[in-house]
Amino acid sequence: MIGKCLVFLMVFLLGTKAIVNAQDLVKGKKLYETRCLVCHQADGGGVPNMNAPLDGSSNVVGNNIARLVRIIKNGYSEKIALDGYYYNNVMTPNPDLKEADIANVLSYVRTSWSNKASKITLAQVQAALKKK
Template sequence: MSYNKVLIIIILMGGFAFNVSAQDITKGKKIYETRCLVCHQADGGGVPNMNAPLDGASNVVGTDIARLVRIIKKGYSERVALDGFYYSNAMTANPDLKDADIANLLSYIRTSWSNKASTITAAQVKAAGSKK
């Protein structure tokens, strides 16, 4: 095969991989807009003292995926300090979301606004969900 053909194949494969993840993030954004935006806002900034920000939140871009999965599934009102601040509202549970939905949602919030963390797969959500 010529060098050019190899190059074209590599470019096509790269484009395919990009489209797959871009589509998942678009799906995650839709879920965010219907279920999360009302509290965490379009810019992920939250509402001071009331709803925690997701943009720039160390936990959101962190490595404890099991915690993030648990919060989304079961809701959250532990009232512990998050990056030094407390929030008074209670986050609602989302028990009906599938592993793939949660993966798309986490991929969206971890890569949006100023967040630049890794995307998350449904297999990672499944593995995390089986932990306590």
Template sequence: MKKLIIVLICLIGADFSGSAQNRPAGKQFKAGTSPAKQGLSILQMNNGKKVYDLYCQACHQADGNGVPRLNPPLSGTVYVNGSKTRLIDIVLKGLSDPIEINGEEYNNPMAAHDFLTDQQIADVLTFVRNSFGNKSGPVSVEEVKKQRAKK
């Protein structure tokens, strides 16, 4: 029974310790500030991490640092921390043009991920914008719907 409980806790990513170092990846909230005060939802962050692990991690890596000259990093870039609409468009439409990030050029095309739901895109972008050292605001389902309608 004890093993079953431990497995269930690991599967749902529960954190009963309250300490920042024991939090699952993605819960990089400002010390002393609740996620809600930052406009972030733990559920959205956890769901975003699941989408990231499934569709993004292979190229952008578990640490968000990407692969040099192949797949760009997601940490500390204007593409992640800047315009939400540009970031949403990259997920919806993909990216085939070379881009320069932090002085390095990346040429590997990114496929469109428009098969993801608006909620999944909002979740994964909120996760990315608040993980890997990033501390940007959340992306809402409404923002994704608005960009998808422009497609």
């Protein structure tokens, strides 16, 4: 009896975790559509010479999570080559985004289109914003 209850509990907990995870990506997508799509486009392809692509970008799927977090928060206009190309538009900062929002939108871009990288956790965002 206790065994059965435990199994039910496990299935229930795993199920809720899956729903919560999916919910993060739904929120991330919404945020992407309101804040990022105008420049990076619905397919993440960006605009040649203007806005960097997020789909297939080695930085977006790479391990420098802190850099990605700071780009979302502070904007970006380094004008250095990204995978060999330059983009002359200026990415606007998002100082009002909550840490959870940053985790959600980064999780969305790292798992969308052809990107198959890990999702970003709240703890990773907090760690990135702490060290300057």
